[in-house]
Amino acid sequence: MTYLAENWDFVLELAWQHISLAASVLFIALALALPLGVLLARFGRLATPVLGLLSVVYTIPSMALFALLIPVTGLGFKTAATALVVYSQFILVRNTVAGLQGVDPAVLEAAVGMGMSGWQVFREVRLPLAMPVILAGVRVAAVSIIGLASLAAWINAGGLGVLLFQGLYQDHATKIWTGTILIAFIAIAASRLLQRLERRIRSGLDGP
Amino acid sequence: MAALESALTYLAANADRFWKALGIHLELAAASLAVAAAVCIPLGIWAARSPAAGNWAMNVIEALRVVPSLAVLILVFPYLGFGARTAMVALSILASPPILVNTYVAYRNIDPAVLEAAVGMGMTPGQILRWIETPLAAPVVMAGIRTAASEVVASATLAAFIGGGGLGEFIVNGLAMNNVGLLLVGGIPVALLALLAEGLLSIPEYVVRRRIR
Numbered sequence: 001m002t003y004l005a006e007n008w009d010f011v012l013e014l015a016w017q018h019i020s021l022a023a024s025v026l027f028i029a030l031a032l033a034l035p036l037g038v039l040l041a042r043f044g045r046l047a048t049p050v051l052g053l054l055s056v057v058y059t060i061p062s063m064a065l066f067a068l069l070i071p072v073t074g075l076g077f078k079t080a081a082t083a084l085v086v087y088s089q090f091i092l093v094r095n096t097v098a099g100l101q102g103v104d105p106a107v108l109e110a111a112v113g114m115g116m117s118g119w120q121v122f123r124e125v126r127l128p129l130a131m132p133v134i135l136a137g138v139r140v141a142a143v144s145i146i147g148l149a150s151l152a153a154w155i156n157a158g159g160l161g162v163l164l165f166q167g168l169y170q171d172h173a174t175k176i177w178t179g180t181i182l183i184a185f186i187a188i189a190a191s192r193l194l195q196r197l198e199r200r201i202r203s204g205l206d207g208p
Numbered sequence: 209m210a211a212l213e214s215a216l217t218y219l220a221a222n223a224d225r226f227w228k229a230l231g232i233h234l235e236l237a238a239a240s241l242a243v244a245a246a247v248c249i250p251l252g253i254w255a256a257r258s259p260a261a262g263n264w265a266m267n268v269i270e271a272l273r274v275v276p277s278l279a280v281l282i283l284v285f286p287y288l289g290f291g292a293r294t295a296m297v298a299l300s301i302l303a304s305p306p307i308l309v310n311t312y313v314a315y316r317n318i319d320p321a322v323l324e325a326a327v328g329m330g331m332t333p334g335q336i337l338r339w340i341e342t343p344l345a346a347p348v349v350m351a352g353i354r355t356a357a358s359e360v361v362a363s364a365t366l367a368a369f370i371g372g373g374g375l376g377e378f379i380v381n382g383l384a385m386n387n388v389g390l391l392l393v394g395g396i397p398v399a400l401l402a403l404l405a406e407g408l409l410s411i412p413e414y415v416v417r418r419r420i421r
Binding site for chain 2: 061164
């Protein structure tokens with residue numbers, strides 16, 4: 001507790017770095033995964049090989065992925081962000097495809113029957129109905145990104161992992177605990193937030 | 209490409225070192241997995257016998273999953289010191305949740321009618337556990353062990369931070385010495401190992417599943 005009281009500004013800065021790294025990763029990852037997922041749901045034959053490839057990448061341990069990227073992208077934020085974006089693709093794309101393909105074909109047919117254009121059906125029927133599944137993927141991805149971002153400190157990309165490594169090298173248990181608890185706290189907060197969003201969307205779908 | 213070349217040069221000159229690190233990596237992973245299985249399978253079966261306590265425990269375990277593997281490894285260090293033993297303790301902890309949760313779920317979800325039939329046939333509780341419950345639960349337990357194994361093979365890389373040795377050591381040293389080749393000497397085999405573990409470990413699960421049918 002005294003450690004936190006005396007160094008709260010430093011800890012706060014690290015927490016902020018951690019959150020902004022995770023948030024920007026999630027943002028970039030979604031910008032890639034959503035279009036890819038839509039494309040794969042449309043061209044179903046491509047889904048299996050692409051998802052297979054992404055799952056192979058997903059299996060690679062984070063530290064190995066960092067090691068493989070450093071020769072290309074160097075140290076720092078860029079490498080950490082790239083690794084985490086690549087990582088989260090599997091979960092995000094898989095859920096986007098599953099969500100879009102899981103929409104009842106009868107509903108889509110009804111929408112077409114009502115005279116909706118292809119784009120309208122996608123935007124107003126298919127995407128909203130797939131949203132809960134997509135958001136569930138976002139939640140899992142967010143929690144894993146927040147956890148993996150602790151390794152970013154090792155390649156000078158900052159974040160709460162700095163406390164873990166400082167604690168390790170200085171044999172300072174309080175620092176390690178502080179870092180761990182804050183990372184867990186951020187992960188839980190993110191998960192709760194997304195869960196609430198998911199529920200709201202779900203209840204909006206069931207509504208009148 | 210230059211990085212790959214220097215990695216190969218290093219590998220050719222230090223082959224014995226590489227094999228030793230690979231051996232330690234596998235040993236560390238296997239030993240931790242064995243410890244976790246030996247502790248968590250009985251614990252999971254026991255938890256399945258008292259659903260109220262078991263359910264609560266499983267929720268706690270699920271909640272604790274937000275703690276990153278790296279944090280678990282580093283947290284153990286101040287209490288147990290530097291070295292392979294510490295790494296093994298941390299890796300066993302990391303391997304536990306999937307084995308525990310899957311064992312619990314597997315033994316809990318056995319059809320009560322099957323158990324009643326077994327009792328009706330005059331089987332003792334020990335016989336039921338051995339001949340009825342365990343074979344039925346095996347595929348799900350196996351799936352848990354597989355998840356745990358890939359977690360352990362991956363996290364054994366992080367063990368290098370706390371002196372656990374293994375392939376992660378090349379990565380840690382490569383970064384510290386700014387030697388890109390060394391990074392690849394660790395990184396490529398670790399990636400391949402993780403993929404191999406995932407592939408190989410699906411075989412026993414498959415066999416068990418087929419047998420039951």
